[in-house]
Amino acid sequence: MSDTEAQPVRISSEPVQLQALEPVLEKVRAAVGDVQALLTIAEDIGRTAPKPGEGNTAKLWELLASVTAVDVAAGRVLEPHLDALAIHTQAGVEEPQEGTWGVFAAEGPGMKLEAKRTADGNYVLNGSKPWCSLAAQLDGAVITAHTEDNSRAAFAVNLKDPGVSCETPQWTSRGLQEIPSGTVHFDQVAAQPVNQGSWYFQRPGFAWGGMGVAACWFGGAIAVARDYAQALTKAAANGREPDQVALAHLGEIDRIISSITGFLAQTAERIDAGELDDANADGSGVDGSSAPCPGSPSAWSEALRVRGTVAAAVERVQMLVSQNLGPGPLAFNETYGKRMADLSLYIRQHHAMRDDAQLGALALKGDRWW
Known part of the structure:
Protein backbone atom coordinates (compact mmCIF):
# COMPACT_ATOMS: atom_id res chain seq x y z
CA MET A 1 0.00 0.00 0.00
CA SER A 2 1.85 3.01 -1.31
CA ASP A 3 1.30 6.55 -0.10
CA THR A 4 3.00 8.06 -3.15
CA GLU A 5 0.17 7.83 -5.68
CA ALA A 6 -2.42 10.52 -6.34
CA GLN A 7 -4.80 8.84 -8.75
CA PRO A 8 -8.05 10.56 -9.75
CA VAL A 9 -11.46 8.96 -9.20
CA ARG A 10 -13.59 8.57 -12.31
CA ILE A 11 -17.36 8.99 -12.27
CA SER A 12 -18.15 9.91 -15.88
CA SER A 13 -15.19 11.79 -17.38
CA GLU A 14 -12.86 10.24 -19.91
CA PRO A 15 -9.51 9.17 -18.41
CA VAL A 16 -7.65 11.81 -20.40
CA GLN A 17 -9.88 14.52 -18.86
CA LEU A 18 -9.00 13.34 -15.37
CA GLN A 19 -5.31 13.94 -16.00
CA ALA A 20 -5.95 17.64 -15.33
CA LEU A 21 -6.58 16.74 -11.69
CA GLU A 22 -3.22 15.09 -11.15
CA PRO A 23 -1.15 18.23 -10.35
CA VAL A 24 -3.55 19.41 -7.64
CA LEU A 25 -3.76 15.87 -6.22
CA GLU A 26 0.02 15.81 -5.94
CA LYS A 27 -0.16 19.08 -4.02
CA VAL A 28 -2.73 17.53 -1.70
CA ARG A 29 -0.56 14.45 -1.19
CA ALA A 30 2.40 16.62 -0.25
CA ALA A 31 0.25 18.61 2.21
CA VAL A 32 -1.29 15.69 4.11
CA GLY A 33 -1.38 16.52 7.82
CA ASP A 34 -0.70 20.24 7.25
CA VAL A 35 -4.09 21.89 7.73
CA GLN A 36 -2.96 25.37 6.76
CA ALA A 37 -1.48 24.07 3.52
CA LEU A 38 -4.69 22.15 2.79
CA LEU A 39 -6.75 25.29 3.42
CA THR A 40 -4.55 27.21 0.98
CA ILE A 41 -5.07 24.49 -1.62
CA ALA A 42 -8.83 24.56 -0.99
CA GLU A 43 -8.93 28.32 -1.50
CA ASP A 44 -7.05 27.94 -4.77
CA ILE A 45 -9.31 25.12 -5.98
CA GLY A 46 -12.39 27.16 -5.11
CA ARG A 47 -11.53 29.81 -7.69
CA THR A 48 -12.16 27.43 -10.60
CA ALA A 49 -14.06 24.44 -9.21
CA PRO A 50 -17.45 23.59 -10.77
CA LYS A 51 -20.61 24.21 -8.80
CA PRO A 52 -23.49 21.76 -8.55
CA GLY A 53 -26.32 22.23 -10.99
CA GLU A 54 -24.36 24.32 -13.46
CA GLY A 55 -23.55 21.59 -15.98
CA ASN A 56 -20.47 19.97 -14.46
CA THR A 57 -21.78 18.33 -11.29
CA ALA A 58 -20.05 15.03 -12.07
CA LYS A 59 -16.73 16.84 -12.46
CA LEU A 60 -17.26 18.51 -9.07
CA TRP A 61 -17.91 15.13 -7.50
CA GLU A 62 -14.86 13.66 -9.23
CA LEU A 63 -12.79 16.47 -7.75
CA LEU A 64 -14.17 15.87 -4.25
CA ALA A 65 -13.78 12.09 -4.52
CA SER A 66 -10.27 12.36 -5.95
CA VAL A 67 -9.02 14.66 -3.18
CA THR A 68 -10.58 12.43 -0.52
CA ALA A 69 -9.01 9.37 -2.10
CA VAL A 70 -5.61 10.98 -1.55
CA ASP A 71 -6.45 11.86 2.06
CA VAL A 72 -9.85 11.76 3.76
CA ALA A 73 -9.05 14.78 5.93
CA ALA A 74 -8.13 16.79 2.83
CA GLY A 75 -11.56 16.07 1.38
CA ARG A 76 -13.09 17.07 4.69
CA VAL A 77 -11.30 20.44 4.38
CA LEU A 78 -12.23 21.05 0.75
CA GLU A 79 -15.91 20.05 0.69
CA PRO A 80 -17.34 22.70 3.07
CA HIS A 81 -15.33 25.48 1.43
CA LEU A 82 -16.73 24.63 -2.00
CA ASP A 83 -20.21 24.22 -0.49
CA ALA A 84 -20.04 27.69 1.10
CA LEU A 85 -19.10 29.23 -2.24
CA ALA A 86 -21.95 27.40 -3.96
CA ILE A 87 -24.42 28.61 -1.31
CA HIS A 88 -23.43 32.21 -2.02
CA THR A 89 -23.96 31.68 -5.75
CA GLN A 90 -27.32 29.97 -5.24
CA ALA A 91 -28.42 32.85 -3.01
CA GLY A 92 -27.51 35.38 -5.67
CA VAL A 93 -24.95 37.14 -3.50
CA GLU A 94 -21.31 37.81 -4.24
CA GLU A 95 -18.90 35.00 -3.43
CA PRO A 96 -16.07 35.64 -0.98
CA GLN A 97 -13.03 36.61 -3.04
CA GLU A 98 -10.45 35.62 -0.44
CA GLY A 99 -10.09 33.29 2.50
CA THR A 100 -11.45 29.86 3.34
CA ASN A 195 -31.16 34.99 1.11
CA GLN A 196 -34.30 35.10 3.24
CA GLY A 197 -36.08 32.97 5.84
CA SER A 198 -35.70 29.21 5.64
CA TRP A 199 -34.35 29.37 2.07
CA TYR A 200 -31.15 27.58 3.12
CA PHE A 201 -33.03 24.36 3.88
CA GLN A 202 -35.64 24.63 1.12
CA ARG A 203 -33.30 25.19 -1.84
CA PRO A 204 -32.41 22.16 -4.03
CA GLY A 205 -28.75 23.00 -3.39
CA PHE A 206 -29.20 21.72 0.17
CA ALA A 207 -29.76 18.25 -1.26
CA TRP A 208 -27.01 18.67 -3.86
CA GLY A 209 -24.53 19.60 -1.14
CA GLY A 210 -25.45 16.48 0.83
CA MET A 211 -24.68 14.40 -2.24
CA GLY A 212 -21.31 16.16 -2.56
CA VAL A 213 -20.42 14.87 0.91
CA ALA A 214 -21.35 11.38 -0.29
CA ALA A 215 -18.94 11.83 -3.20
CA CYS A 216 -16.21 12.42 -0.62
CA TRP A 217 -17.19 9.23 1.22
CA PHE A 218 -17.05 7.39 -2.08
CA GLY A 219 -13.53 8.68 -2.72
CA GLY A 220 -12.46 7.30 0.64
CA ALA A 221 -13.91 3.90 -0.23
CA ILE A 222 -12.11 3.93 -3.58
CA ALA A 223 -8.82 4.53 -1.76
CA VAL A 224 -9.46 1.63 0.62
CA ALA A 225 -10.30 -0.61 -2.33
CA ARG A 226 -7.09 0.45 -4.08
CA ASP A 227 -5.16 -0.36 -0.91
CA TYR A 228 -6.64 -3.86 -1.01
CA ALA A 229 -5.92 -4.50 -4.68
CA GLN A 230 -2.38 -3.23 -4.23
CA ALA A 231 -1.86 -5.49 -1.21
CA LEU A 232 -3.03 -8.55 -3.18
CA THR A 233 -0.77 -7.64 -6.10
CA LYS A 234 2.22 -7.20 -3.80
CA ALA A 235 1.52 -10.51 -2.06
CA ALA A 236 1.27 -12.31 -5.40
CA ALA A 237 4.61 -10.81 -6.50
CA ASN A 238 6.12 -12.28 -3.34
CA GLY A 239 4.74 -15.73 -4.11
CA ARG A 240 1.47 -15.64 -2.17
CA GLU A 241 -1.39 -15.82 -4.65
CA PRO A 242 -4.79 -14.61 -3.38
CA ASP A 243 -7.17 -17.41 -2.41
CA GLN A 244 -10.80 -17.73 -3.50
CA VAL A 245 -12.09 -15.75 -0.52
CA ALA A 246 -9.74 -12.84 -1.21
CA LEU A 247 -10.73 -12.84 -4.89
CA ALA A 248 -14.43 -13.10 -4.09
CA HIS A 249 -14.19 -10.11 -1.82
CA LEU A 250 -12.32 -8.13 -4.46
CA GLY A 251 -15.04 -9.06 -6.93
CA GLU A 252 -17.74 -7.83 -4.55
CA ILE A 253 -15.82 -4.60 -4.02
CA ASP A 254 -15.61 -4.15 -7.79
CA ARG A 255 -19.38 -4.64 -8.12
CA ILE A 256 -20.05 -2.12 -5.35
CA ILE A 257 -17.79 0.53 -6.86
CA SER A 258 -19.19 0.01 -10.35
CA SER A 259 -22.79 0.36 -9.18
CA ILE A 260 -22.09 3.47 -7.10
CA THR A 261 -20.18 5.06 -9.97
CA GLY A 262 -23.15 4.59 -12.27
CA PHE A 263 -25.59 5.91 -9.67
CA LEU A 264 -23.52 9.06 -9.07
CA ALA A 265 -23.04 9.68 -12.80
CA GLN A 266 -26.76 9.33 -13.46
CA THR A 267 -27.70 11.57 -10.53
CA ALA A 268 -25.22 14.27 -11.52
CA GLU A 269 -26.64 14.24 -15.05
CA ARG A 270 -30.17 14.61 -13.69
CA ILE A 271 -29.13 17.54 -11.51
CA ASP A 272 -27.57 19.33 -14.48
CA ALA A 273 -30.65 18.59 -16.61
CA GLY A 274 -32.85 20.38 -14.07
CA GLU A 275 -34.67 17.21 -13.03
CA LEU A 276 -33.78 17.61 -9.35
CA ASP A 277 -34.59 21.28 -8.82
CA ASP A 278 -37.50 20.51 -6.48
CA ALA A 279 -36.23 20.16 -2.91
CA ASN A 280 -39.57 19.04 -1.42
CA ALA A 281 -38.04 17.81 1.82
CA ASP A 282 -41.56 17.37 3.20
CA GLY A 283 -42.54 15.01 0.39
CA SER A 284 -45.22 17.29 -1.07
CA GLY A 285 -45.69 17.66 -4.79
CA VAL A 286 -44.61 20.55 -6.95
CA ASP A 287 -48.23 21.66 -7.26
CA GLY A 288 -48.78 21.52 -3.49
CA SER A 289 -50.45 18.12 -3.51
CA SER A 290 -49.67 15.75 -0.66
CA ALA A 291 -48.52 12.86 -2.84
CA PRO A 292 -46.54 13.34 -6.04
CA CYS A 293 -46.91 10.63 -8.65
CA PRO A 294 -44.35 7.82 -8.47
CA GLY A 295 -41.58 8.46 -10.97
CA SER A 296 -40.88 12.06 -9.92
CA PRO A 297 -38.69 11.90 -6.81
CA SER A 298 -37.57 15.14 -5.22
CA ALA A 299 -34.00 16.35 -4.81
CA TRP A 300 -34.10 15.58 -1.08
CA SER A 301 -35.36 12.02 -1.44
CA GLU A 302 -32.68 11.44 -4.06
CA ALA A 303 -30.06 12.84 -1.69
CA LEU A 304 -31.20 10.37 0.97
CA ARG A 305 -30.88 7.53 -1.57
CA VAL A 306 -27.42 8.61 -2.65
CA ARG A 307 -26.10 9.18 0.87
CA GLY A 308 -27.58 5.96 2.24
CA THR A 309 -26.36 3.86 -0.67
CA VAL A 310 -22.84 5.30 -0.56
CA ALA A 311 -22.61 5.04 3.24
CA ALA A 312 -23.60 1.37 3.15
CA ALA A 313 -21.10 0.75 0.36
CA VAL A 314 -18.29 2.44 2.28
CA GLU A 315 -18.93 0.38 5.38
CA ARG A 316 -19.10 -2.84 3.36
CA VAL A 317 -15.83 -2.10 1.54
CA GLN A 318 -14.12 -1.25 4.83
CA MET A 319 -15.32 -4.48 6.41
CA LEU A 320 -14.25 -6.68 3.48
CA VAL A 321 -10.80 -5.11 3.28
CA SER A 322 -10.12 -5.10 7.01
CA GLN A 323 -11.22 -8.73 7.34
CA ASN A 324 -8.88 -9.81 4.55
CA LEU A 325 -5.83 -7.72 5.40
CA GLY A 326 -6.09 -8.31 9.12
CA PRO A 327 -4.44 -6.27 11.88
CA GLY A 328 -1.04 -5.80 10.25
CA PRO A 329 -1.65 -2.69 8.13
CA LEU A 330 -3.91 -1.16 10.79
CA ALA A 331 -1.04 -1.48 13.24
CA PHE A 332 1.95 -0.66 11.05
CA ASN A 333 0.85 1.20 7.89
CA GLU A 334 0.32 4.87 8.73
CA THR A 335 -1.46 5.82 5.49
CA TYR A 336 -3.88 2.89 5.60
CA GLY A 337 -4.55 3.20 9.33
CA LYS A 338 -5.20 6.94 9.05
CA ARG A 339 -7.49 6.44 6.07
CA MET A 340 -9.58 3.78 7.81
CA ALA A 341 -9.89 5.84 11.00
CA ASP A 342 -10.67 9.09 9.15
CA LEU A 343 -13.27 7.44 6.93
CA SER A 344 -14.96 5.61 9.82
CA LEU A 345 -15.51 8.91 11.61
CA TYR A 346 -16.47 10.89 8.49
CA ILE A 347 -19.14 8.36 7.47
CA ARG A 348 -20.87 8.83 10.80
CA GLN A 349 -22.25 12.09 9.44
CA HIS A 350 -24.80 9.77 7.87
CA HIS A 351 -27.78 9.19 10.13
CA ALA A 352 -28.20 5.55 9.12
CA MET A 353 -31.67 4.13 9.85
CA ARG A 354 -33.06 7.54 10.80
CA ASP A 355 -32.35 8.75 7.26
CA ASP A 356 -33.87 5.53 5.89
CA ALA A 357 -36.96 6.18 8.01
CA GLN A 358 -37.21 9.68 6.54
CA LEU A 359 -36.80 8.24 3.05
CA GLY A 360 -39.44 5.63 3.79
CA ALA A 361 -41.90 8.32 4.87
CA LEU A 362 -41.27 10.22 1.63
CA ALA A 363 -41.62 7.06 -0.45
CA LEU A 364 -44.92 6.28 1.25
CA LYS A 365 -46.21 9.70 0.18
CA GLY A 366 -45.27 8.91 -3.42
CA ASP A 367 -41.83 10.58 -3.55
CA ARG A 368 -40.25 7.58 -5.28
CA TRP A 369 -39.31 6.06 -8.62
CA TRP A 370 -41.46 2.95 -8.48
Whole structure:
Protein backbone atom coordinates (compact mmCIF):
# COMPACT_ATOMS: atom_id res chain seq x y z
CA MET A 1 0.00 0.00 0.00
CA SER A 2 1.85 3.01 -1.31
CA ASP A 3 1.30 6.55 -0.10
CA THR A 4 3.00 8.06 -3.15
CA GLU A 5 0.17 7.83 -5.68
CA ALA A 6 -2.42 10.52 -6.34
CA GLN A 7 -4.80 8.84 -8.75
CA PRO A 8 -8.05 10.56 -9.75
CA VAL A 9 -11.46 8.96 -9.20
CA ARG A 10 -13.59 8.57 -12.31
CA ILE A 11 -17.36 8.99 -12.27
CA SER A 12 -18.15 9.91 -15.88
CA SER A 13 -15.19 11.79 -17.38
CA GLU A 14 -12.86 10.24 -19.91
CA PRO A 15 -9.51 9.17 -18.41
CA VAL A 16 -7.65 11.81 -20.40
CA GLN A 17 -9.88 14.52 -18.86
CA LEU A 18 -9.00 13.34 -15.37
CA GLN A 19 -5.31 13.94 -16.00
CA ALA A 20 -5.95 17.64 -15.33
CA LEU A 21 -6.58 16.74 -11.69
CA GLU A 22 -3.22 15.09 -11.15
CA PRO A 23 -1.15 18.23 -10.35
CA VAL A 24 -3.55 19.41 -7.64
CA LEU A 25 -3.76 15.87 -6.22
CA GLU A 26 0.02 15.81 -5.94
CA LYS A 27 -0.16 19.08 -4.02
CA VAL A 28 -2.73 17.53 -1.70
CA ARG A 29 -0.56 14.45 -1.19
CA ALA A 30 2.40 16.62 -0.25
CA ALA A 31 0.25 18.61 2.21
CA VAL A 32 -1.29 15.69 4.11
CA GLY A 33 -1.38 16.52 7.82
CA ASP A 34 -0.70 20.24 7.25
CA VAL A 35 -4.09 21.89 7.73
CA GLN A 36 -2.96 25.37 6.76
CA ALA A 37 -1.48 24.07 3.52
CA LEU A 38 -4.69 22.15 2.79
CA LEU A 39 -6.75 25.29 3.42
CA THR A 40 -4.55 27.21 0.98
CA ILE A 41 -5.07 24.49 -1.62
CA ALA A 42 -8.83 24.56 -0.99
CA GLU A 43 -8.93 28.32 -1.50
CA ASP A 44 -7.05 27.94 -4.77
CA ILE A 45 -9.31 25.12 -5.98
CA GLY A 46 -12.39 27.16 -5.11
CA ARG A 47 -11.53 29.81 -7.69
CA THR A 48 -12.16 27.43 -10.60
CA ALA A 49 -14.06 24.44 -9.21
CA PRO A 50 -17.45 23.59 -10.77
CA LYS A 51 -20.61 24.21 -8.80
CA PRO A 52 -23.49 21.76 -8.55
CA GLY A 53 -26.32 22.23 -10.99
CA GLU A 54 -24.36 24.32 -13.46
CA GLY A 55 -23.55 21.59 -15.98
CA ASN A 56 -20.47 19.97 -14.46
CA THR A 57 -21.78 18.33 -11.29
CA ALA A 58 -20.05 15.03 -12.07
CA LYS A 59 -16.73 16.84 -12.46
CA LEU A 60 -17.26 18.51 -9.07
CA TRP A 61 -17.91 15.13 -7.50
CA GLU A 62 -14.86 13.66 -9.23
CA LEU A 63 -12.79 16.47 -7.75
CA LEU A 64 -14.17 15.87 -4.25
CA ALA A 65 -13.78 12.09 -4.52
CA SER A 66 -10.27 12.36 -5.95
CA VAL A 67 -9.02 14.66 -3.18
CA THR A 68 -10.58 12.43 -0.52
CA ALA A 69 -9.01 9.37 -2.10
CA VAL A 70 -5.61 10.98 -1.55
CA ASP A 71 -6.45 11.86 2.06
CA VAL A 72 -9.85 11.76 3.76
CA ALA A 73 -9.05 14.78 5.93
CA ALA A 74 -8.13 16.79 2.83
CA GLY A 75 -11.56 16.07 1.38
CA ARG A 76 -13.09 17.07 4.69
CA VAL A 77 -11.30 20.44 4.38
CA LEU A 78 -12.23 21.05 0.75
CA GLU A 79 -15.91 20.05 0.69
CA PRO A 80 -17.34 22.70 3.07
CA HIS A 81 -15.33 25.48 1.43
CA LEU A 82 -16.73 24.63 -2.00
CA ASP A 83 -20.21 24.22 -0.49
CA ALA A 84 -20.04 27.69 1.10
CA LEU A 85 -19.10 29.23 -2.24
CA ALA A 86 -21.95 27.40 -3.96
CA ILE A 87 -24.42 28.61 -1.31
CA HIS A 88 -23.43 32.21 -2.02
CA THR A 89 -23.96 31.68 -5.75
CA GLN A 90 -27.32 29.97 -5.24
CA ALA A 91 -28.42 32.85 -3.01
CA GLY A 92 -27.51 35.38 -5.67
CA VAL A 93 -24.95 37.14 -3.50
CA GLU A 94 -21.31 37.81 -4.24
CA GLU A 95 -18.90 35.00 -3.43
CA PRO A 96 -16.07 35.64 -0.98
CA GLN A 97 -13.03 36.61 -3.04
CA GLU A 98 -10.45 35.62 -0.44
CA GLY A 99 -10.09 33.29 2.50
CA THR A 100 -11.45 29.86 3.34
CA TRP A 101 -14.98 29.17 4.49
CA GLY A 102 -16.97 26.57 6.36
CA VAL A 103 -20.64 25.66 6.70
CA PHE A 104 -21.94 25.25 10.26
CA ALA A 105 -25.52 23.98 10.44
CA ALA A 106 -25.43 21.42 13.29
CA GLU A 107 -27.52 21.73 16.43
CA GLY A 108 -26.70 20.43 19.90
CA PRO A 109 -28.55 19.87 23.16
CA GLY A 110 -28.42 22.83 25.50
CA MET A 111 -27.03 25.12 22.79
CA LYS A 112 -28.77 27.73 20.71
CA LEU A 113 -27.50 30.35 18.31
CA GLU A 114 -29.90 33.24 17.86
CA ALA A 115 -30.03 35.92 15.18
CA LYS A 116 -31.69 39.18 16.09
CA ARG A 117 -32.31 42.27 14.01
CA THR A 118 -30.85 45.48 15.43
CA ALA A 119 -32.39 48.93 15.35
CA ASP A 120 -30.55 49.75 12.13
CA GLY A 121 -31.98 46.69 10.38
CA ASN A 122 -28.85 44.54 10.51
CA TYR A 123 -28.42 41.20 12.27
CA VAL A 124 -26.21 40.05 15.12
CA LEU A 125 -25.60 36.53 16.42
CA ASN A 126 -25.53 35.50 20.07
CA GLY A 127 -25.13 32.03 21.51
CA SER A 128 -23.20 28.87 20.72
CA LYS A 129 -22.85 26.50 17.78
CA PRO A 130 -21.48 22.94 18.11
CA TRP A 131 -19.47 20.87 15.60
CA CYS A 132 -17.70 23.80 13.94
CA SER A 133 -14.77 22.17 12.17
CA LEU A 134 -11.60 24.28 11.89
CA ALA A 135 -13.44 27.42 12.99
CA ALA A 136 -10.29 28.95 14.49
CA GLN A 137 -8.44 28.60 11.17
CA LEU A 138 -11.22 29.64 8.79
CA ASP A 139 -11.93 33.18 7.66
CA GLY A 140 -15.69 32.92 7.39
CA ALA A 141 -18.65 30.58 7.49
CA VAL A 142 -22.23 30.17 6.42
CA ILE A 143 -24.01 29.54 9.73
CA THR A 144 -27.60 28.67 10.54
CA ALA A 145 -29.23 30.46 13.46
CA HIS A 146 -32.65 30.67 15.07
CA THR A 147 -34.56 33.81 14.10
CA GLU A 148 -37.21 35.76 15.95
CA ASP A 149 -40.01 34.07 13.99
CA ASN A 150 -38.95 30.65 15.40
CA SER A 151 -37.42 29.45 12.14
CA ARG A 152 -33.79 28.91 11.15
CA ALA A 153 -32.00 30.96 8.52
CA ALA A 154 -28.48 31.12 7.10
CA PHE A 155 -26.03 33.96 7.68
CA ALA A 156 -22.55 34.77 6.41
CA VAL A 157 -20.21 35.53 9.29
CA ASN A 158 -16.63 36.77 9.61
CA LEU A 159 -15.01 34.29 11.99
CA LYS A 160 -12.25 36.81 12.78
CA ASP A 161 -14.81 39.07 14.45
CA PRO A 162 -13.71 39.83 18.06
CA GLY A 163 -17.06 38.50 19.30
CA VAL A 164 -16.23 34.99 18.03
CA SER A 165 -14.48 32.60 20.43
CA CYS A 166 -13.59 29.03 19.50
CA GLU A 167 -13.26 26.20 21.99
CA THR A 168 -10.44 23.71 21.49
CA PRO A 169 -12.09 20.33 22.00
CA GLN A 170 -10.46 17.29 23.57
CA TRP A 171 -10.37 15.31 20.34
CA THR A 172 -9.60 11.76 21.45
CA SER A 173 -10.50 10.09 18.17
CA ARG A 174 -7.78 8.60 15.96
CA GLY A 175 -9.88 9.74 13.00
CA LEU A 176 -9.66 13.25 11.53
CA GLN A 177 -7.22 14.34 14.22
CA GLU A 178 -6.18 17.42 12.27
CA ILE A 179 -9.81 18.58 11.95
CA PRO A 180 -11.26 18.85 15.46
CA SER A 181 -14.85 20.08 15.57
CA GLY A 182 -15.48 22.23 18.63
CA THR A 183 -18.09 24.66 19.88
CA VAL A 184 -17.97 28.30 18.80
CA HIS A 185 -19.46 31.11 20.89
CA PHE A 186 -20.86 34.32 19.40
CA ASP A 187 -21.27 37.61 21.26
CA GLN A 188 -22.95 40.37 19.25
CA VAL A 189 -21.34 39.17 16.02
CA ALA A 190 -22.45 40.96 12.86
CA ALA A 191 -24.12 38.62 10.37
CA GLN A 192 -25.24 39.03 6.78
CA PRO A 193 -28.41 37.12 5.78
CA VAL A 194 -27.87 34.60 2.97
CA ASN A 195 -31.16 34.99 1.11
CA GLN A 196 -34.30 35.10 3.24
CA GLY A 197 -36.08 32.97 5.84
CA SER A 198 -35.70 29.21 5.64
CA TRP A 199 -34.35 29.37 2.07
CA TYR A 200 -31.15 27.58 3.12
CA PHE A 201 -33.03 24.36 3.88
CA GLN A 202 -35.64 24.63 1.12
CA ARG A 203 -33.30 25.19 -1.84
CA PRO A 204 -32.41 22.16 -4.03
CA GLY A 205 -28.75 23.00 -3.39
CA PHE A 206 -29.20 21.72 0.17
CA ALA A 207 -29.76 18.25 -1.26
CA TRP A 208 -27.01 18.67 -3.86
CA GLY A 209 -24.53 19.60 -1.14
CA GLY A 210 -25.45 16.48 0.83
CA MET A 211 -24.68 14.40 -2.24
CA GLY A 212 -21.31 16.16 -2.56
CA VAL A 213 -20.42 14.87 0.91
CA ALA A 214 -21.35 11.38 -0.29
CA ALA A 215 -18.94 11.83 -3.20
CA CYS A 216 -16.21 12.42 -0.62
CA TRP A 217 -17.19 9.23 1.22
CA PHE A 218 -17.05 7.39 -2.08
CA GLY A 219 -13.53 8.68 -2.72
CA GLY A 220 -12.46 7.30 0.64
CA ALA A 221 -13.91 3.90 -0.23
CA ILE A 222 -12.11 3.93 -3.58
CA ALA A 223 -8.82 4.53 -1.76
CA VAL A 224 -9.46 1.63 0.62
CA ALA A 225 -10.30 -0.61 -2.33
CA ARG A 226 -7.09 0.45 -4.08
CA ASP A 227 -5.16 -0.36 -0.91
CA TYR A 228 -6.64 -3.86 -1.01
CA ALA A 229 -5.92 -4.50 -4.68
CA GLN A 230 -2.38 -3.23 -4.23
CA ALA A 231 -1.86 -5.49 -1.21
CA LEU A 232 -3.03 -8.55 -3.18
CA THR A 233 -0.77 -7.64 -6.10
CA LYS A 234 2.22 -7.20 -3.80
CA ALA A 235 1.52 -10.51 -2.06
CA ALA A 236 1.27 -12.31 -5.40
CA ALA A 237 4.61 -10.81 -6.50
CA ASN A 238 6.12 -12.28 -3.34
CA GLY A 239 4.74 -15.73 -4.11
CA ARG A 240 1.47 -15.64 -2.17
CA GLU A 241 -1.39 -15.82 -4.65
CA PRO A 242 -4.79 -14.61 -3.38
CA ASP A 243 -7.17 -17.41 -2.41
CA GLN A 244 -10.80 -17.73 -3.50
CA VAL A 245 -12.09 -15.75 -0.52
CA ALA A 246 -9.74 -12.84 -1.21
CA LEU A 247 -10.73 -12.84 -4.89
CA ALA A 248 -14.43 -13.10 -4.09
CA HIS A 249 -14.19 -10.11 -1.82
CA LEU A 250 -12.32 -8.13 -4.46
CA GLY A 251 -15.04 -9.06 -6.93
CA GLU A 252 -17.74 -7.83 -4.55
CA ILE A 253 -15.82 -4.60 -4.02
CA ASP A 254 -15.61 -4.15 -7.79
CA ARG A 255 -19.38 -4.64 -8.12
CA ILE A 256 -20.05 -2.12 -5.35
CA ILE A 257 -17.79 0.53 -6.86
CA SER A 258 -19.19 0.01 -10.35
CA SER A 259 -22.79 0.36 -9.18
CA ILE A 260 -22.09 3.47 -7.10
CA THR A 261 -20.18 5.06 -9.97
CA GLY A 262 -23.15 4.59 -12.27
CA PHE A 263 -25.59 5.91 -9.67
CA LEU A 264 -23.52 9.06 -9.07
CA ALA A 265 -23.04 9.68 -12.80
CA GLN A 266 -26.76 9.33 -13.46
CA THR A 267 -27.70 11.57 -10.53
CA ALA A 268 -25.22 14.27 -11.52
CA GLU A 269 -26.64 14.24 -15.05
CA ARG A 270 -30.17 14.61 -13.69
CA ILE A 271 -29.13 17.54 -11.51
CA ASP A 272 -27.57 19.33 -14.48
CA ALA A 273 -30.65 18.59 -16.61
CA GLY A 274 -32.85 20.38 -14.07
CA GLU A 275 -34.67 17.21 -13.03
CA LEU A 276 -33.78 17.61 -9.35
CA ASP A 277 -34.59 21.28 -8.82
CA ASP A 278 -37.50 20.51 -6.48
CA ALA A 279 -36.23 20.16 -2.91
CA ASN A 280 -39.57 19.04 -1.42
CA ALA A 281 -38.04 17.81 1.82
CA ASP A 282 -41.56 17.37 3.20
CA GLY A 283 -42.54 15.01 0.39
CA SER A 284 -45.22 17.29 -1.07
CA GLY A 285 -45.69 17.66 -4.79
CA VAL A 286 -44.61 20.55 -6.95
CA ASP A 287 -48.23 21.66 -7.26
CA GLY A 288 -48.78 21.52 -3.49
CA SER A 289 -50.45 18.12 -3.51
CA SER A 290 -49.67 15.75 -0.66
CA ALA A 291 -48.52 12.86 -2.84
CA PRO A 292 -46.54 13.34 -6.04
CA CYS A 293 -46.91 10.63 -8.65
CA PRO A 294 -44.35 7.82 -8.47
CA GLY A 295 -41.58 8.46 -10.97
CA SER A 296 -40.88 12.06 -9.92
CA PRO A 297 -38.69 11.90 -6.81
CA SER A 298 -37.57 15.14 -5.22
CA ALA A 299 -34.00 16.35 -4.81
CA TRP A 300 -34.10 15.58 -1.08
CA SER A 301 -35.36 12.02 -1.44
CA GLU A 302 -32.68 11.44 -4.06
CA ALA A 303 -30.06 12.84 -1.69
CA LEU A 304 -31.20 10.37 0.97
CA ARG A 305 -30.88 7.53 -1.57
CA VAL A 306 -27.42 8.61 -2.65
CA ARG A 307 -26.10 9.18 0.87
CA GLY A 308 -27.58 5.96 2.24
CA THR A 309 -26.36 3.86 -0.67
CA VAL A 310 -22.84 5.30 -0.56
CA ALA A 311 -22.61 5.04 3.24
CA ALA A 312 -23.60 1.37 3.15
CA ALA A 313 -21.10 0.75 0.36
CA VAL A 314 -18.29 2.44 2.28
CA GLU A 315 -18.93 0.38 5.38
CA ARG A 316 -19.10 -2.84 3.36
CA VAL A 317 -15.83 -2.10 1.54
CA GLN A 318 -14.12 -1.25 4.83
CA MET A 319 -15.32 -4.48 6.41
CA LEU A 320 -14.25 -6.68 3.48
CA VAL A 321 -10.80 -5.11 3.28
CA SER A 322 -10.12 -5.10 7.01
CA GLN A 323 -11.22 -8.73 7.34
CA ASN A 324 -8.88 -9.81 4.55
CA LEU A 325 -5.83 -7.72 5.40
CA GLY A 326 -6.09 -8.31 9.12
CA PRO A 327 -4.44 -6.27 11.88
CA GLY A 328 -1.04 -5.80 10.25
CA PRO A 329 -1.65 -2.69 8.13
CA LEU A 330 -3.91 -1.16 10.79
CA ALA A 331 -1.04 -1.48 13.24
CA PHE A 332 1.95 -0.66 11.05
CA ASN A 333 0.85 1.20 7.89
CA GLU A 334 0.32 4.87 8.73
CA THR A 335 -1.46 5.82 5.49
CA TYR A 336 -3.88 2.89 5.60
CA GLY A 337 -4.55 3.20 9.33
CA LYS A 338 -5.20 6.94 9.05
CA ARG A 339 -7.49 6.44 6.07
CA MET A 340 -9.58 3.78 7.81
CA ALA A 341 -9.89 5.84 11.00
CA ASP A 342 -10.67 9.09 9.15
CA LEU A 343 -13.27 7.44 6.93
CA SER A 344 -14.96 5.61 9.82
CA LEU A 345 -15.51 8.91 11.61
CA TYR A 346 -16.47 10.89 8.49
CA ILE A 347 -19.14 8.36 7.47
CA ARG A 348 -20.87 8.83 10.80
CA GLN A 349 -22.25 12.09 9.44
CA HIS A 350 -24.80 9.77 7.87
CA HIS A 351 -27.78 9.19 10.13
CA ALA A 352 -28.20 5.55 9.12
CA MET A 353 -31.67 4.13 9.85
CA ARG A 354 -33.06 7.54 10.80
CA ASP A 355 -32.35 8.75 7.26
CA ASP A 356 -33.87 5.53 5.89
CA ALA A 357 -36.96 6.18 8.01
CA GLN A 358 -37.21 9.68 6.54
CA LEU A 359 -36.80 8.24 3.05
CA GLY A 360 -39.44 5.63 3.79
CA ALA A 361 -41.90 8.32 4.87
CA LEU A 362 -41.27 10.22 1.63
CA ALA A 363 -41.62 7.06 -0.45
CA LEU A 364 -44.92 6.28 1.25
CA LYS A 365 -46.21 9.70 0.18
CA GLY A 366 -45.27 8.91 -3.42
CA ASP A 367 -41.83 10.58 -3.55
CA ARG A 368 -40.25 7.58 -5.28
CA TRP A 369 -39.31 6.06 -8.62
CA TRP A 370 -41.46 2.95 -8.48
